[in-house]
Each structure stands twice: as C-alpha cells, then as structure tokens.
Amino acid sequence: MLKFSCEKALLQQAVSAASRAVASKSSIPALEGILMEGDMNLTLSGYNMQTGIRTAIEAQIHEAGRIVLNAKLFGDIIRKMPDDVIVFSADEKMMVHLSCGDASFDILGLSADDYPELPEVDDQFSVALEQRTLKAMVSQTAFAVSTNESRPVHTGSLFEIDDNGLTMVSVDGFRLALRREPLERIDGGSFRFVAPGSALREVENICSDTDELITVTQGKRHLLFEAGSTQLICRRLEGEFLDYKNAIPRTNPISLEVECSALLQSLDRVSVVISEKLKSPVKCVFDDDRVYLSAKTGNGEAKDVCPVAGDGEGLEIGFNNRYLMEALRYAPADTVRIELNTGVTPAIIVPTEGEENFLYMVLPVRLKSAD
Numbered sequence: 421m422l423k424f425s426c427e428k429a430l431l432q433q434a435v436s437a438a439s440r441a442v443a444s445k446s447s448i449p450a451l452e453g454i455l456m457e458g459d460m461n462l463t464l465s466g467y468n469m470q471t472g473i474r475t476a477i478e479a480q481i482h483e484a485g486r487i488v489l490n491a492k493l494f495g496d497i498i499r500k501m502p503d504d505v506i507v508f509s510a511d512e513k514m515m516v517h518l519s520c521g522d523a524s525f526d527i528l529g530l531s532a533d534d535y536p537e538l539p540e541v542d543d544q545f546s547v548a549l550e551q552r553t554l555k556a557m558v559s560q561t562a563f564a565v566s567t568n569e570s571r572p573v574h575t576g577s578l579f580e581i582d583d584n585g586l587t588m589v590s591v592d593g594f595r596l597a598l599r600r601e602p603l604e605r606i607d608g609g610s611f612r613f614v615a616p617g618s619a620l621r622e623v624e625n626i627c628s629d630t631d632e633l634i635t636v637t638q639g640k641r642h643l644l645f646e647a648g649s650t651q652l653i654c655r656r657l658e659g660e661f662l663d664y665k666n667a668i669p670r671t672n673p674i675s676l677e678v679e680c681s682a683l684l685q686s687l688d689r690v691s692v693v694i695s696e697k698l699k700s701p702v703k704c705v706f707d708d709d710r711v712y713l714s715a716k717t718g719n720g721e722a723k724d725v726c727p728v729a730g731d732g733e734g735l736e737i738g739f740n741n742r743y744l745m746e747a748l749r750y751a752p753a754d755t756v757r758i759e760l761n762t763g764v765t766p767a768i769i770v771p772t773e774g775e776e777n778f779l780y781m782v783l784p785v786r787l788k789s790a791d
Contacts, residue, residue, distance in 0.1 A: 421510040422485030441466035441473035442491040450534040453488040472538040475650040486532035541639035545611040555627035557599045560750045565617035566592035573659030582610040596781040619654035672759035676730035686726040691741045693719040701785035706732020738787040747780035
C-alpha cells in the first residue's frame with residue numbers, strides 16, 4: 421500500500437488545490453475525499469462529477485499505491501502539522517499513519533476502487549497563453565455569467581480562438597462582458613467552446629501571476645486546463661450561445677470619457693439608499709462635461725455629480741447600480757469611453773484609445789416617469 425514522505429508545504433499546497441474540486445456532500449463517500457496515487461511521483465485528485473482537479477508533487481515514494489482520504493479531515497491534519505517532512509503510510513486495511521516531527525495521526529481511508537475515473541480529454545484543439553493573462557481575462561468576464569439555469573449555456577463563458585487571439589464573452593441577459601487578447605500558440609486552427617462559470621473560478625485559482633503558460637485543450641465533451649503540474653478537467657456546456665457580435669450596438673451618437681474611479685465613487689455614494697429590500701435604478705443625466713446621478717427609495721434620496729469629458733446632450737437613463745459598478749470595476753483601464761444612444765438602449769464601455777481589448781455592455785432600467 422501507499423507509503424511516501426514529502427515536504428509539508430508541498431503537500432499542503434496540493435491538498436488545497438485538489439480540495440477545491442471535492443464534492444462537499446455526496447452519496448458516494450469517495451467523492452468527499454482526495455484520491456492519492458503514488459508511483460513515480462505523488463498525484464492528488466479531487467472530482468465532484470462536474471469539475472476535476474489533479475495535481476502532481478515531488479515526493480519520495482517508498483511503496484506505490486492508491487487510497488482515498490476525507491478531504492476536510494486530511495486538509496485539517498496537514499495544515500496543523502509542524503513545518504517538516506511528513507511521513508505517510510497506509511496498510512492493507514486502509515489505516516493511514518501520518519507523522520511529522522513529534523505529531524502523529526492515525527485515520528481511516530477508503531478504497532481507491534470506489535473512486536470514479538476523471539474523464540480523458542481527447543486533444544481536438546489546443547491553445548497556450550500566459551497564466552496571468554488568462555487569470556485576468558477570467559476575472560474580468562466571469563462575473564457576468566448567468567446564474568439562471570433555464571439557459572444553461574449562459575452559465576458559462578464563451579471562448580473563441582482564431583487568428584486575432586482569444587475572445588472571452590459572458591452574458592446574463594442584463595449585461596455582457598468581453599475581453600480579447602493575442603495568443604502565444606494555436607494548434608488545430610480556429611475553435612470555440614463554452615466553459616462553466618463554476619469551473620472558471622477554479623481556473624483562476626490554479627493560474628499564478630506569472631508569464632508561465634497555461635494550455636487549454638478542447639475535447640469532444642470536456643475541456644482541459646493545464647498549468648504546470650496541475651490539471652483541471654471540466655465538461656463543456658452545450659447549446660446556442662448568444663450571437664454577441666450582433667447583440668452589441670456600435671452606432672452610438674453620444675461618446676463620453678470618464679475616470680472609472682470617479683464614476684465608481686459617485687455610484688457608490690448614491691447607492692447608499694438602495695438595498696435588497698428597497699431596490700431602485702440609479703438615474704443618470706449625461707450633460708455637458710458632467711453626469712448627474714440620483715437614486716430615490718423609501719430610505720431617502722441621494723444625488724451626486726461626476727465630471728466627464730464630452731456632451732451627453734441631456735440624455736436621461738437608468739441603470740442597475742451593481743451592474744454598472746461591476747463593469748467599471750472590472751474594466752482593465754483607469755479611463756473608459758461610454759457610448760450611448762437613447763434612454764432605452766444599452767450603454768457600451770470600451771477603452772478610450774488603442775486596441776479594443778475589452779467591452780462591457782449594460783442594459784438600461786426603465787425609470788419611473790414621476791422621477
């Protein structure tokens with residue numbers, strides 16, 4: 421049975437990574453555990469039947485083998501161990517002895533035979549980019565994925581890979597987030613797929629802030645994200661994703677430039693009177709070189725003015741405060757251009773100059789005529 425020794429810090433990192441894909445509650449007890457496999461090196465896997473994370477670390481394998489340990493208990497034990505080399509040994513009865521320094525634990529494991537196989541991803545297409553680039557792109561778009569299960573395809577983000585690079589799009593019926601970046605390498609030509617939002621949050625976690633590459637592979641039914649010695653496997657979302665190119669209106673007569681932080685502060689101020697119970701749109705009146713913001717609920721009324729560059733021609737438009745604030749918060753720029761047309765058409769937020777590497781669209785909210 422499995423016997424190995426390994427640095428605590430390495431094992432703790434690996435347990436933490438694999439645990440992110442472990443099922444919190446499952447009718448299959450093994451799925452609440454981490455699969456540990458020792459051969460040439462030590463591999464830890466977590467799998468909740470939707471997303472699987474597998475990570476390999478260097479360890480001295482004294483005896484090859486496989487066993488499943490409860491993720492929470494094992495994680496707690498490793499975390500509380502002193503900083504030293506951990507010695508792990510399992511016997512035929514699935515009893516595991518762990519020791520590190522003067523501390524030792526004996527816990528019961530489960531047979532690895534009960535653990536479902538992680539899906540194999542047949543390599544149809546693959547692409548490589550810097551980890552920090554993908555991490556930023558996911559962070560700056562995944563916030564806009566839908567939580568509504570009636571259109572499952574929109575609970576994920578669209579990845580489009582072609583000669584222009586990678587385009588990521590998320591949409592939830594009220595707003596749209598788009599990011600675009602050039603690519604290091606493309607294998608197999610242009611392709612597109614939709615990755616579940618829940619898996620993308622874990623992709624963000626396995627990416628480091630470095631220029632090391634992450635490889636994204638599309639299979640028939642699954643996707644593989646590979647960063648260093650860690651792999652994340654998830655299913656692809658099927659269905660017809662929004663035709664985003666035709667959904668974004670770009671012939672907007674009004675164009676204004678604004679500092680994200682200034683508009684965010686103004687929105688934050690007038691949002692004080694808005695709560696879960698007392699909802700209200702933020703009314704924006706775009707005028708010459710300024711925008712007047714106001715919100716009115718049973719809590720009271722709030723007003724503020726924010727400077728902008730350009731003439732809004734007195735356009736009145738209402739927005740959900742959170743949707744507009746998130747677009748400004750996640751936009752990777754200090755200053756943005758806001759394009760507007762009428763009070764019932766979407767606002768488009770793009771860079772003020774250079775390549776359009778991001779675009780956010782926020783649909784307006786109807787204002788009460790009495791306001």
